[in-house]
Amino acid sequence: MTELAGEIQKAAAQYPDSRSAVLPALRLAQEKHGGWLPPEALREVGDALGLTPAYCQAVASFYDMFQLQPVGRHLVEVCTNLSCALVGAQQVLEAFERELGIGPGETTEDGEFTLRAIECAGGCGKAVVVSVDEHYREPVRPEDVPEIVKELRGGD
Amino acid sequence: MGIDEITLAHADERDLTKLAEYEEIGGYKALAKARKLKPEKIVEELLASNLRGRGGAGFPMGRKASFLAKGTGKPTYLCVNADESEPGTFKDREIMLRNPHRLIEGCLITAHGIESEHVFIYLRGEYRDVFEVMRRALEDARKAKLLGDVTIVLHRGAGAYICGEESALLESLEGRRGQPRPRPPFPAVSGLYGSPTLINNVQTVATVPVVIEKGGEWYAKIGPEPSPGTVVFSLSGNVVRPGNYELELGTPLRELIFDLGGGIPDGRELKAIIPGGSSTTVMTPDQLDTNLDFNSVAEAGSQLGAAAVIVIDDRACMVQLALRSSQFYMHESCGKCTPCREGTRWMVQLLAKLEEGRADQHELDLLLSVCDRMLGKCLCALGDFAAGPVVEYATRFREEFQRHIDEGGCPFGGESSLEGIYAPVEQHAHAASAEVTA
Numbered sequence: 001m002t003e004l005a006g007e008i009q010k011a012a013a014q015y016p017d018s019r020s021a022v023l024p025a026l027r028l029a030q031e032k033h034g035g036w037l038p039p040e041a042l043r044e045v046g047d048a049l050g051l052t053p054a055y056c057q058a059v060a061s062f063y064d065m066f067q068l069q070p071v072g073r074h075l076v077e078v079c080t081n082l083s084c085a086l087v088g089a090q091q092v093l094e095a096f097e098r099e100l101g102i103g104p105g106e107t108t109e110d111g112e113f114t115l116r117a118i119e120c121a122g123g124c125g126k127a128v129v130v131s132v133d134e135h136y137r138e139p140v141r142p143e144d145v146p147e148i149v150k151e152l153r154g155g156d
Numbered sequence: 157m158g159i160d161e162i163t164l165a166h167a168d169e170r171d172l173t174k175l176a177e178y179e180e181i182g183g184y185k186a187l188a189k190a191r192k193l194k195p196e197k198i199v200e201e202l203l204a205s206n207l208r209g210r211g212g213a214g215f216p217m218g219r220k221a222s223f224l225a226k227g228t229g230k231p232t233y234l235c236v237n238a239d240e241s242e243p244g245t246f247k248d249r250e251i252m253l254r255n256p257h258r259l260i261e262g263c264l265i266t267a268h269g270i271e272s273e274h275v276f277i278y279l280r281g282e283y284r285d286v287f288e289v290m291r292r293a294l295e296d297a298r299k300a301k302l303l304g305d306v307t308i309v310l311h312r313g314a315g316a317y318i319c320g321e322e323s324a325l326l327e328s329l330e331g332r333r334g335q336p337r338p339r340p341p342f343p344a345v346s347g348l349y350g351s352p353t354l355i356n357n358v359q360t361v362a363t364v365p366v367v368i369e370k371g372g373e374w375y376a377k378i379g380p381e382p383s384p385g386t387v388v389f390s391l392s393g394n395v396v397r398p399g400n401y402e403l404e405l406g407t408p409l410r411e412l413i414f415d416l417g418g419g420i421p422d423g424r425e426l427k428a429i430i431p432g433g434s435s436t437t438v439m440t441p442d443q444l445d446t447n448l449d450f451n452s453v454a455e456a457g458s459q460l461g462a463a464a465v466i467v468i469d470d471r472a473c474m475v476q477l478a479l480r481s482s483q484f485y486m487h488e489s490c491g492k493c494t495p496c497r498e499g500t501r502w503m504v505q506l507l508a509k510l511e512e513g514r515a516d517q518h519e520l521d522l523l524l525s526v527c528d529r530m531l532g533k534c535l536c537a538l539g540d541f542a543a544g545p546v547v548e549y550a551t552r553f554r555e556e557f558q559r560h561i562d563e564g565g566c567p568f569g570g571e572s573s574l575e576g577i578y579a580p581v582e583q584h585a586h587a588a589s590a591e592v593t594a
Binding site: 014015016017018020021022023024026027049058059062063065066073080081082083085086087088089090104105109116117118119120121122123124125126127134135136143 | 227231240241242243244245246249280281282283284285301309311312313314315316328329330331333334349361390391392393394398399400412432454464468469480481484487488490518543570573574575576577578579580582583
């Protein structure tokens with residue numbers, strides 16, 4: 001058994017029906033495959049849970065946090081829902097666009113960054129919320145953006 | 157009565173993520189008391205408290221618990237809805253981050269009350285920080301042998317607003333796409349894995365310990381009679397001091413925005429208020445004296461919803477706001493039923509035309525007609541959440557909507573605070589860019 005299959009089966013043991021583990025399994029597989037789910041990742045999840053790869057893809061495509069295309073090493077996500085929008089989310093998003101040279105939904109040519117706009121992240125009290133590699137930075141102002149990008153470029 | 161905080165009590169002065177600190181403020185005493193009581197007594201106290209669900213629907217928790225099917229031969233499940241994603245809402249995140257044991261204690265008391273040994277906490281996938289805090293707190297509670305025969309599983313979602321809808325939550329928890337189920341059967345009869353299931357919001361469950369500790373009658377006396385207790389109000393938008401405020405239900409809207417929230421920054425004027433998250437209908441400054449409780453807000457023509465108060469100043473174009481909100485619902489529509497799947501997309505297309513000055517008079521009427529064909533006609537509430545608020549934006553700000561047609565474009569001339577706001581749905585291949593043939 002592969003390491004991933006072992007971890008998936010451990011997750012599945014928490015549920016009366018192993019199919020319930022499909023979200024945790026897809027998350028584990030995505031972590032092991034550089035932040036996205038290539039076809040072999042869907043096969044591995046399917047094999048571990050007795051599901052077809054097509055079923056796994058159908059589930060994965062429903063949820064925003066599963067990526068079916070390659071993503072950059074850093075995932076930068078700017079909330080642009082109402083509470084953030086009212087206090088300058090567009091300006092923050094544009095600051096990232098300028099700093100990274102890409103638009104929302106795009107990945108830098110060097111594969112370092114993917115920039116996305118996201119729906120309400122649940123940090124409206126400290127808007128604008130930016131999620132960097134699944135950790136919230138809040139609040140972020142446009143003038144904070146160069147420093148954040150510099151930090152991410154500098155560190156591993 | 158001067159009850160300010162229940163779910164966030166003592167979280168300012170202590171690190172309640174630590175079990176010892178939580179026990180020092182009396183934590184887990186209510187659990188010890190509850191376990192000496194018969195299960196039905198727990199449900200009786202919940203009924204007496206009239207604790208209404210804090211997730212948005214406001215259904216009394218005790219009644220929900222009393223609907224659970226008995227003697228089915230199947231296990232009974234408790235699911236905690238921690239998939240907080242209503243735009244403007246961030247209360248459950250703070251409760252779990254700062255007072256995780258209160259939720260765990262609430263789970264254990266509730267599980268005893270409904271004779272369940274299986275608790276699932278469906279946690280919003282993006283809340284990775286909360287997951288770490290809850291995981292550690294659960295581990296500490298387990299080591300301290302507080303769980304008894306109960307297992308609590310932390311289940312992380314993966315980014316889908318619809319999974320906060322209870323039947324979609326169950327589908328997702330069973331490992332499927334999060335699409336709502338037709339009802340009946342209701343979850344109390346056939347929920348998770350076809351078994352009787354109680355589903356409640358984080359704040360609701362986190363309130364259970366105090367109901368048991370002090371009694372349902374005590375709790376029922378806090379705040380206004382039909383909807384007692386405290387609520388964590390999430391205040392955001394154009395306000396000086398945004399944040400969470402746990403207050404008695406019935407606190408006037410004016411007090412929350414102006415006294416606690418510090419009013420509107422930059423010398424701007426208040427234009428509109430969304431009282432309960434973006435699925436609730438807009439209120440206007442003449443309604444500032446409305447008391448924030450379920451019935452008073454309903455009498456004012458809106459909904460308390462998830463108590464997420466979004467403050468909007470006079471820089472915002474209401475057509476842009478309606479468009480951005482509609483783009484959210486289009487993005488989050490699960491696609492299962494036609495009125496919602498097609499209606500949300502149609503709404504986005506019409507509002508975009510309106511904002512860009514390309515709409516004719518009849519398209520404003522068409523927008524309201526589309527909303528009317530969605531309201532009450534969808535499988536779950538998402539369709540109503542999308543359409544209801546837009547009807548009110550277009551009605552209460554009719555003149556502003558009309559100017560977009562008469563002046564052939566946005567009267568704000570590029571100066572709106574929401575100008576050009578980019579929506580995630582535009583990142584998708586199925587974005588609503590096609591022309592509407594009206």
